[in-house]
Amino acid sequence: MKTNLKQLMLLACFMLSFVACTNDSGDNPAKGIDTRIVGNWFSDVSGMTYAKWNYGKTWQNTEFKADGTGSTRIYYTFEDDVIGCEKIDFTYTASANGVLTMNPKDREKMYANWQLVGDELTLGDGFDIDLKFKKTTSDMAAKFDTWSKDDEMIDVPQPAKYTVFVYGNAGGTMDFIIEQGLWERLQQYLTDHNNVRVVCMYKYGKDQPDPDKAFTGKYAAPGDIVWFELTGETDLNTIKEQGMQAIGMGEEAKQLKICDPNTMRMFLEFSSLLCPAEDYVMGIWGHGSGFDAMYDVPGKYEVQQARATRGVMVDEWVDNEWMDMYEMYDAMQAAGIEKFNTLMFHNCFMGNIETLTQARSFADYIFASAHLLSSGGELMTEFIRGLIETGDAEKAGNLMFERCTPEWQNSYVDEAKNDYANGDYKMIRTxxxxxxIDAAKQLCDRILALYPTQKEAIDRATKSVYRFEPIDANKNEFIYPFFDIANYAQLLAKETDDAELKAISAAMDKAFDEAFVCYRDVNNSKEHLDHYTLSICLMSKLFYTFDYMTKVPELKALNNYNEGYEKCDFHKLTGWGNWLKTNEQYLNSNPQKGGGGKLE
Known part of the structure; x- marks a missing residue:
């Protein structure tokens, strides 16, 4: 069973645990060794290592020898089988006053406090880390011996400072963006595996029947899944040899849903075994659609050993399915990842307040765009390059924008198609x-209170707020109903001349100023804002409360819009759905991206 799992993953790697040690017997202890620590010890360290492994138990076997040498073996298991092992050999001293000093081979020196109470050995850092060990029993010793002889298990390396996961799906003519815009451009910087490592899992898109839009993937066939560590030495021309089609699983690859949280979980856990790190960065690469309350429903998939908004990842080989934010949360929790250092949405419409409220616990920093994102891969490439150079996410974000200017901004203009789009990208401190969120709640409460007496003024503001994506030809307000929330607050304050709304608007502006670490706005059309914040869902109550499931069954909605919206955290925290079912103003002719023609 383990072999099949390895084939399915293709690669994997893992990390370091807090303590590294070994044991031998010896009658003459070396200088600086308290003989009480000498011996063979074991502990269940599941969930306590840098690598994220929740498919089975993680066991640490540490031996302190009397001659001042030692070893630690950390075994990652699935059922009774071993999947990977991290090996740490060291010399050590253990003083009688409880100070343990270890000098691992090829790693930094480690210190710990040690204490022996009865038959239990405790190793800690004096603050919040305490590993408790027992003397290795005969049955555990037998398991460790069997596992140590397995020549198929993954050798889990020491942790890097950062591992960047790139989890992607993009089709046809978009494939060159990740190949030439990320993989090929980034390789030259990936020279130190102890600093930043990059693991990619990418599902190739469908071949396009239009000869002018033929499949352009350089490195694999349509529908294949490739999974590999990107380094300065990676031969991209051979990654297809590790793809699922190469092992006779082509059809299985097409059916393996990149939008299924179980697939993401598998990728995260096995990739962290291959490339463990002190901090993890998650790059979502593919087609994004923002929040859609008719389809973003908790519990569409049952995630193993686990139980927070549309468009996180669309898999074009699977009709009418996508991963939403609830499912991404499930995948993270199942994989044992409490929080990423950075979550980078390299896709469209994810700068949505409903989406990011759901995702605010996922990472310390989130990159997102409220518009349709245009990028040839340069954004992610330059962020990772900045991480390599500085080791700091905020500094890397600033370097990314500095180096992408003006290449990225220019990508929003297509003169041949007379397309002059607006855009944005920002780095947010969660x-x-x-x-x-607090300012949004106050805004909702205030306009609900004022609407009976200030309806005309509030309606003027509602029909004037900036829309991030043009409304469709049939004026369906529920399709991409994304409007700039700070612009809305400013317009409401202006039109009503209400002192409380003015204070709320100012508080919201201040909150965005403090949350945005760095950002860029792109304006190419006459209808635009000087600065974009986040989008919020906004529509008239007719569209919000409409019975889509009964009256428009071809939509195949999982619930009606209002039902789905009121399940999201943003509504629960702010009551925004109460405004959507109250608002009578249609939003079918608002200022919008691309509106008014080219900005001169």
């Missing part, structure tokens, strides 16, 4: 997100 620990500064709560004041944005």
């Amino acid at each position: 620990d500064k997100f709560e004041p944005i």
